[in-house]
Amino acid sequence: MTVPAAAPAPLVVGHRGAPAHAPENTLAAFRRALADGAELLECDVHLSADGHVVVMHDETIDRTAAADSPRRTGAIGELTRAELDEVLLEGGEKVPSLEELLALTTVPVFIEVKAAAAASAVATLLRALPEGSPAAASTVISFHPEALAEIRRTAGVPVSYLVGVVDEAAIRTAREIGASGLGPAIDGLSLAAARAVHEAGLRLNPWTINTEDQLTVALACGADTITSDDPAWVREELAG
Numbered sequence: 426m427t428v429p430a431a432a433p434a435p436l437v438v439g440h441r442g443a444p445a446h447a448p449e450n451t452l453a454a455f456r457r458a459l460a461d462g463a464e465l466l467e468c469d470v471h472l473s474a475d476g477h478v479v480v481m482h483d484e485t486i487d488r489t490a491a492a493d494s495p496r497r498t499g500a501i502g503e504l505t506r507a508e509l510d511e512v513l514l515e516g517g518e519k520v521p522s523l524e525e526l527l528a529l530t531t532v533p534v535f536i537e538v539k540a541a542a543a544a545s546a547v548a549t550l551l552r553a554l555p556e557g558s559p560a561a562a563s564t565v566i567s568f569h570p571e572a573l574a575e576i577r578r579t580a581g582v583p584v585s586y587l588v589g590v591v592d593e594a595a596i597r598t599a600r601e602i603g604a605s606g607l608g609p610a611i612d613g614l615s616l617a618a619a620r621a622v623h624e625a626g627l628r629l630n631p632w633t634i635n636t637e638d639q640l641t642v643a644l645a646c647g648a649d650t651i652t653s654d655d656p657a658w659v660r661e662e663l664a665g
Contacts, residue, residue, distance in 0.1 A: 435643070437659045438535060438652040439463035440633050441482060445655035449489070450480050451518035452529060459531055461657035465650065467535040467566075470523050472543040477506040478523035478550060482539070491515050502540065523550055527560040534563040535630075535652070537587070544572035548580035566608055566630070574602045585630050591618035596625045606630045606649070611639045619646030634659070 442454025443461055455466055469482040479501050481489065486509070490497040494513035501509070509520045526534065527550065538544050547565060554561040564583040565576045573584040585606035586599040590613055599607045606628035609618065614631055622629045628649040634640050635654050640662055643651055653659045 434663060435648050436464040436650045437462065437656045437663070438465040438467050438630075438650050439656045440467045440652045440654050441469065442466065443654065443656055445635075445658070448515040448518050449654075450482055450521070451514055451516070452521050452525060453516060453518050455521075455526060455529060458656050461655075462660045463532065463656040465533050465535055466526070466530055467537065467652055468523070468526055469537045469539050470543055470547060471501040471540050472546055473501060473506050473509060474503050475505045476546060477509075478543055478546050479506075479509060480521040480523055480526055484539070486512050486520070489514050491517075502542075523547065527554065527563075531559050533559055535585070535650075536563055536565050538565060538567040538569060538572045538576075541567075541569040541572040544569075544575045545579070548576050548582075551576075551580045551582050564605070566606075570598050570602050573604060577603045585628065587632070589613075591615075591622055596621060596627070599627055600625060608632055608652075611643060614642055614646055616646055619648070623647065637662070 439458025441449040443458040444454055447454040447457045468480050471479050473479050485500050487498050491513045496511040512520050564585055566585045566587050567573050568587045576584050583605045585608050586604045587608040588595040589610050591609045607622050608630040611631040611634050619629055630650045631643050631648050632652045634643050634651050651659050
């Protein structure tokens with residue numbers, strides 16, 4: 426598969442790292458994504474009971490905790506960082522902090538704020554990054570426009586608004602909060618919707634692209650980024 430000649434090549438984003446090959450949202454998955462050529466990483470964050478920014482998709486540890494984990498159940502917002510350190514994920518991986526990921530990465534990160542309460546802590550971490558570091562060029566993404574508005578106000582970093590589908594309300598909200606991009610689900614994305622996003626001056630950041638049909642749609646729509654569980658596969662397809 427080749428990128429349409431008129432379109433610049435989209436950036437390849439490792440969704441939760443490279444979960445096709447390593448446990449999602451772990452340092453192993455992020456390292457694998459980097460090794461596989463991801464040009465950005467994507468992670469999900471919540472806030473622990475004692476205010477630490479925790480990298481995990483779900484609100485609880487229940488789905489991703491390994492069968493032999495000393496702690497196998499509980500809501501992230503009700504667990505302290507020390508308690509989360511007791512959790513074992515598949516492959517013996519631990520639950521990362523956002524600080525660990527920002528220190529590890531050699532590319533910018535799409536940081537998805539899953540719980541709006543985490544926005545302030547994420548902003549604090551981003552403000553503290555050394556200027557010129559790869560992580561300093563990161564973008565915060567979220568389904569919560571109020572969280573993105575706070576990030577823009579307090580950290581001044583780029584934000585991208587996540588939505589299920591593109592409509593006038595989604596584009597209006599993205600522009601009101603000063604977003605640089607809009608991230609719709611790939612399934613249901615149309616050429617007309619993609620055109621409306623770009624005409625609004627927004628980058629098109631669809632999620633999550635794991636099949637050839639989805640990749641074909643994303644490329645036809647002129648997606649600016651391709652977010653996938655398998656960044657190595659995307660790069661192979663784009664080079665093919």
